[in-house]
Amino acid sequence: MTRRSVIVATGSALPPLRVTNAELAERGIDTTHEWIVERTGIHARHFAADGETTATLATEAARKALAEAGVAAEKIGLIVLATATPDQTFPASATRVQTALGINDCIAFDIAAVCTGFLYALSVADNMLKGQMADYALVIGAETFSRLLDWEDRTTCVLFGDGAGAILLKAEETEDRGVLATRLHADGRHNDLLYVDGGVSTTGTVGKLRMKGKEVFRHAVVNLADVLGETLTAAGHRPEEVDWVVPHQANKRILDATAKKLGLDPNRVIVTVDQHANTSAASVPLALDVAVRDGRIKPGDLIVLEAMGGGFTWGAAVVRY
Ligand code: UT7
Numbered sequence: 001m002t003r004r005s006v007i008v009a010t011g012s013a014l015p016p017l018r019v020t021n022a023e024l025a026e027r028g029i030d031t032t033h034e035w036i037v038e039r040t041g042i043h044a045r046h047f048a049a050d051g052e053t054t055a056t057l058a059t060e061a062a063r064k065a066l067a068e069a070g071v072a073a074e075k076i077g078l079i080v081l082a083t084a085t086p087d088q089t090f091p092a093s094a095t096r097v098q099t100a101l102g103i104n105d106c107i108a109f110d111i112a113a114v115c116t117g118f119l120y121a122l123s124v125a126d127n128m129l130k131g132q133m134a135d136y137a138l139v140i141g142a143e144t145f146s147r148l149l150d151w152e153d154r155t156t157c158v159l160f161g162d163g164a165g166a167i168l169l170k171a172e173e174t175e176d177r178g179v180l181a182t183r184l185h186a187d188g189r190h191n192d193l194l195y196v197d198g199g200v201s202t203t204g205t206v207g208k209l210r211m212k213g214k215e216v217f218r219h220a221v222v223n224l225a226d227v228l229g230e231t232l233t234a235a236g237h238r239p240e241e242v243d244w245v246v247p248h249q250a251n252k253r254i255l256d257a258t259a260k261k262l263g264l265d266p267n268r269v270i271v272t273v274d275q276h277a278n279t280s281a282a283s284v285p286l287a288l289d290v291a292v293r294d295g296r297i298k299p300g301d302l303i304v305l306e307a308m309g310g311g312f313t314w315g316a317a318v319v320r321y
Helices: 021-026 033-040 054-069 093-100 114-130 188-193 213-235 252-262 280-293
Strands: 002-013 018-020 044-046 078-082 107-111 136-144 162-174 178-186 194-196 209-211 244-247 302-309 313-320
Touching: 002 054, 002 114, 002 280, 018 021, 021 033, 033 252, 044 162, 054 093, 054 136, 054 162, 054 280, 078 093, 078 114, 093 107, 093 136, 107 114, 114 136, 114 162, 114 178, 114 280, 114 302, 114 313, 136 280, 162 178, 162 280, 178 213, 188 194, 188 213, 213 252, 213 302, 213 313, 244 252, 244 280, 280 302
Parallel strands: 078 107, 078 136, 244 302
Antiparallel strands: 002 162, 002 178, 018 044, 136 162, 178 313, 194 209, 302 313
């Protein structure tokens, strides 16, 4: 028996405001529903309204995961929140979630690895649980990317949405349930392909998202296929044993190309990009929650989570659900 981090519940939150491609065009963005669907697979996304923030969405997702598991908030020893869109420059939005959940003492911090943030957060939380820093952890990905978008730039503003997803991890002595392996990477030489053109220490402004989409796309397929293979090998499993792939949801064409490269059945890939667009660090736990709640992912399934984003950063996890 080994001490492992078992996913005992999931939760997610989407702002009520849902905006279709046609509605974006009606707002004056020089685009069409057909272009967006053909190039990305996106049909709609959700945008946070005034008063809705990364921390409020994260709190709602975390509350749902706790309720699903029937675990009291005071049992939580660790909150790791992956986000590139925190409520404030500091303190960490994780501490706002902590307070909203009524927890007065636990470890709480944010992780900034953009779209790979949830994989980084999961890996860090997994190792902290294994290292006996806590017995229960909330791992959350939450974003309000709508607040970073340049509405004059049609090449980026149609691609992103807001939302949050959370998982509740419990340290258990088990043979093979829970997180079996995680692998993380970063290569800062590609900073300028996907970044925000502002920051506290440079411009003193929040800035807007900038992306060279075609180049990101090219790197994404190669890096994701590599890290999926690497992580499966580390976990002692083969691609054909995978029940479900829960990928970062940037572009349906990336999901299809990555599955093909690894020889994975495309029907075994969870797709939510059509309804959520790219929610950065929130996309993997949001997709996971959707597939758990609709009954596709069941206890005992072998699942792989993967993501790639700004930095570049990329990573994957193999989990026995
Ligand atoms: O989450 C982090 C990871 N992010 C990603 O993985 C994103 C990766 N990249 C992508 O998903 C794709 O590269 C995009 C969806 C961003 C773009 O698709 P593409 O097939 O690479 O299109 P493109 O950038 O080559 O643009 C093709 C054409 C251009 O027109 P011309 O120059 O051929 O006349 C663009 O100006 O499409 C035009 N275009 C648009 N047209 C209508 C770009 N954006 C739009 C738009 N509506 N919103």
